[in-house]
């Protein structure tokens with residue numbers, strides 16, 4: 001019971017309304033009705049005192065006359081007036097209010113002269129009540145030496161105030177019912193407004209935990225709920241992004257695995273066929289034996305290159321590639337790469353021009369072995385992918401704290417649509433030509449990672465038939 005927020009709000013409202021109505025009724029009774037009675041009692045006391053005073057200095061033979069004036073007073077003010085002797089025997093009774101006729105009236109209270117008794121009485125189980133004020137007196141009445149007046153009582157019906165108070169009570173209750181119903185509707189409306197966004201949030205989270213699919217919630221409700229919903233939505237979006245990222249990674253991984261197996265299978269398959277032919281007798285054929293052994297050897301070299309590139313990639317991916325940064329001479333490094341590629345470039349009749357600045361005193365900050373790999377890959381690409389008699393230029397521009405290094409050729413160029421993808425693993429513009437030229441399709445991907453590990457970025461510009469330009473920045477001392 002009372003588990004939901006709206007039932008708690010409604011329950012609180014009902015309790016509050018009931019308490020308010022009860023307090024109103026009680027305070028009305030005390031403040032208005034009781035005050036009225038007190039005031040009326042004071043008036044009755046005054047009348048009693050007036051009667052007492054007049055009886056005290058009454059002349060002889062005037063008693064009856066006096067009683068008739070008391071009757072007049074009783075009629076005028078609608079009072080019942082009763083005078084009793086010390087033994088509670090009636091000396092004078094006059095009822096202006098006939099509802100009370102035949103009532104035996106005696107005062108049983110502890111009597112003490114001058115004392116007042118004020119009480120509210122009901123007769124005949126009647127609805128109507130009376131306010132009764134009695135004063136105990138001690139007056140010898142002149143004409144009747146044995147008659148001693150013991151008490152004067154005036155009583156008057158309270159129907160006026162009772163009618164009024166019933167009326168007011170009725171109005172309070174009617175107002176309370178109207179207020180209650182209106183309040184209940186308003187509270188229901190507001191509690192719905194408050195709980196509807198909460199319910200939506202709960203529903204969405206339930207749905208999410210059931211399906212695992214992130215859901216967005218419509219922003220509604222008060223500012224606090226809007227903030228809450230916006231935060232939950234942001235969280236959902238983040239989960240969705242992470243999930244997509246994970247899916248992408250998974251796709252990447254399986255694609256990579258597929259690529260790797262494919263890349264490995266080709267050279268292994270070739271080696272196997274060459275060796276099979278040799279075993280089946282080819283070894284004795286001087287026309288093919290050396291040629292096939294060479295082919296098998298080339299494929300083994302390719303396998304070797306592929307494996308060492310794969311090791312590099314896996315080290316980069318698992319962030320285990322060890323780098324040792326130091327200041328090094330860029331002139332020396334690039335010259336070494338060009339020297340090591342001399343045989344290949346001469347074979348393809350491609351000229352490599354290194355426009356070095358002999359006055360460059362500054363050393364660049366980097367990992368010698370890895371930067372060697374970068375330049376080797378870039379220059380080797382310019383040789384391998386381009387036709388003979390083309391040119392490779394390596395040059396740099398010095399800025400304040402960086403050296404921008406360019407590797408440029410005037411070869412075949414890369415189609416614009418392939419440019420954004422050439423740094424991806426195994427991406428080749430022309431698959432067959434790349435393989436034939438001994439490429440693994442991993443070179444530029446490794447280059448990109450190494451350059452990024454130097455807190456830099458590699459750029460490429462290329463035009464079909466005009467050539468390709470790679471460049472990146474290195475920090476200088």
Ligand code: ADP
Nearest residue numbers: 381382385422428429434439440441442443444
């Ligand atoms: P590969 O082992 O095939 O060279 P890379 O990752 O080094 O793999 O290069 C990706 C592709 O980019 C190459 O297959 C080639 O098509 C293209 N490419 C790279 N450098 C050049 C260049 N200098 N001129 C023309 N194409 C290039």
